[in-house]
Each structure stands twice: as structure tokens, then as C-alpha cells.
Amino acid sequence: MTELNQNISDKTIWNAISAYLMIFISWLFLFNKSNPEINNSFVKNHTKTAMLIHLWFLITYIIFISNWIFASYNVMWFWINNIITDVIYIWLLFLLANWIYKAKNKQIFNIWNWLNISNQLLDIDWDWKISEKEKITILLSYIPLIWFIDFAKNKTNLVIQNWIRLNILISIIISLLLIFWYINLATFFSLIYIIFVTFIWINLFTRNELISINLPNIFSPSNLYINCITLQKYIKNYFSNEQFKSFELITKEIKESNINEDINNKAILESKKELKLPKFLIYTPFLNLIFLFYKNTKYSFHIINGLIITLTIILLLLISILWYININLILLLLFPIFFWIWYVNNKLEYKMPVIFDIYLLIIKIFSIFSFWSKKLKEKKQEEKNISLKPKINN
DSSP states (O other), X not given: OEEOOSOOOHHHHHHHHHHHHSTTTGGGGGGOOSOTTTSXXXXXXXXXXXXXXXXXXXXHIIIIIISOTTTTOEETTEEXXXXXHHHHHHHHHHHXXXXXXXXXXXXXXXXXXXXXXIIIIEEEESXXXXXXXXXXXXXXXXXXXXXXXXXXXXXXXXXXXXXXXXXXXXXXXXXXXXXXXXXXXXXXXXXXXXXXXXXHHHHHHHSOOEEEEOOOGGGSHHHHHHHHHXXXXXXXXXXXXXXXXXXXXXXXXXXXXXXXXXXXXXHHHHTSOOOOSOGGGGGSTTGGGGGGGOOSSTTHHHHHHHHHXXXXXXXXXXXXHHHOOOGGGGGGGHHHHHTHXXXXXXXXXXXXXXXXXXXXXXXXXXXXXXXXXXHHHHHHHHHHHHHHSOOOOO
């Protein structure tokens, strides 16, 4: 994103802003050659960005509304296709508002650069000097669920991490399609992915050419989680009377706070007693209920993570019985469960995103109930003391 140094007229700025508002019409700006207020790089770049967002609106409508993908299922009487559409539309509206703000401040942000495959998404190394063992390690990072092993051993390797991000994305998409019985679509995506990966393997083992995928951080589960927390605090900060903070500053503060919290928690946990039971049981649903009696150990955070996963499975089972929700959704919990392969042995202070938040929410609810229960008892005791006071007759 760059800010232009030259003076831009107000009319040019408003033309750039109108590109975002004139859905499926603003693309005509690209063909204008006579009006200098339109035929310039500033308006053209914003018009291309607007076109991509508008196209995203259309594709979302065609997939989830017109073709009724996931329309056969509902959650608490809300159809899943409508929920997905609403979430995507809200996010796209946020993007529109954000880039309108950028245009108003004379900033160019050409989203089409993200689609420059040769420079942004694909990177080909023609002279990759690696051993056969390292090739097998890279190969494993392409296989669904097995990539957790690579995640454990190669957390700092950017090539493998990028492939793992793509693997997570593809695995979740295929899993959702299978869960909701879109077998043909799931098979199609799986076939495309297998062909793509096979091509990469052949190039790696026969020609020593490594093709790596450079996915943006938004496809990283941890970064996506931090962005959601940041957005929540950003909105809260905007409507509060506190000094306004930028999105980047809030993100930085959250990351620094998490690092400091992890350091403190690690020091506390390492001083606690060791766990004698097999650690793989911590993330084994239902069997991990035995750890209710072993919470005060080095692995207390992991035990909480595992217990909340089990509680979530139980709740999903109950909901599926009462409201006929697709029970196959439980399969998505395989992703957080497999994370124990890395974290249980290498990060004592790991609080699983969303899962640990559910635990904090439960604690908060119980504390509220406890507070009101205590207040109620005090009030009853007060009334009882007043009723026991002797009456004085005049």
C-alpha cells in the first residue's frame, strides 16, 4: 500500500470511492480514455480492487444462494448457507468500507497484486540442495492430518509451514463437503489436490525442483484467531471514550501480551509436578475425563484443552439428538485433537484457541452465578436476622 505524493483532485478521489459503490458498473472506468479524472492509475487501481470484491459478492451468491450449497442443514433454525453468505457479505462490506477509507486518504491498495501467481503465490526453486530424508519430510507435509508431525518438527521452516497452511485449508473444505454429503464436489477437490501434489512430488524427486506455496498469514489458524480478537478490540475501542488505536497497534499489543503471558505461564507450570499417566490420553475424547483428578500438574492447560474438546463432543451429540443437527460435524474436532502431537510435548503453556476460550467463558458464567448466589444468601440472612429481632411494645 502506497500513499501518493502528487496532488489529487477531490473529483478523482470521489471517482475512486464511487468505484466501490457502483457494483458491476464501475468496471466501465477501465475503458475511459478521455476523462483525466478517471483515466489515471489511482482510479484504475481502486477500480480493479472494487471489481474483485464485487465479483466475490456474485460468486458467494451463486454458490450458496443460487445453487443452495449447504441449504439442507440448519443450526438452531438458521440455514447454514444463509449463515455463510451473511458472514462473507459482512466481511466484504468491511473490506469495501476499509478501501473506501484508503481511497479517501489518497492511498493505493491494489488487491490484484495478490493474484500475481508467478511472484506471490508460487515460488519455484530450481536448485534445491536437500537430502532424501528432507524430501520425505516435505512430502509428509502434503498429506492431510499427517502434516501435524511436520508441524512438530519443522515449526520454523517457512516452506513446510506454507504447505501446511494450504493443507489445512484444503482438508477443511473437503471435510465440510463430506460432512454435508456433497460427495461429488469433495471427490473433485480431492482429485485436483492429488494431481497437483503428485506433480510436485515427481518434480522434487526426479528433477530436484521444489514448488512452494506462499500463502498470506490470513490462512494461518493462529493469525486468523489473533485477527478476530484484534477486530473485536478494534470495534470496542472505536466506540469507547479511550484513545483510538490503529488495527496494527492493537495486533502488536495482543501478540506482545500473549508472549509475556506464555513466558509467565511456562515458569509457573514447570514448577508443578510431572504427569505419570500417558500423555496421549490428554486429547483422547472421553478417556481424558480421568484427568479431572490431575489438573494441578505441568500439563494443566493441555488437560483443560482436552476436557473442553470432550465437553464439546458431548454437547454436539446432545444437540444432534434434540435438534437433528448433522452429527458428522464432530469430525472437525479431529483437527484440534491432532495438535497434541506437537504441543503436548513442546509447549506446556499452550492454550488452544477457541477451545480454551470456551473454558474461560464457562468459568465466567459460573463466577457470575456464584456472585449472585452469594448475594442472594446474604440478602436472605439479612431478612432472617431482621425477623428474629424482638419486637418492642410501646
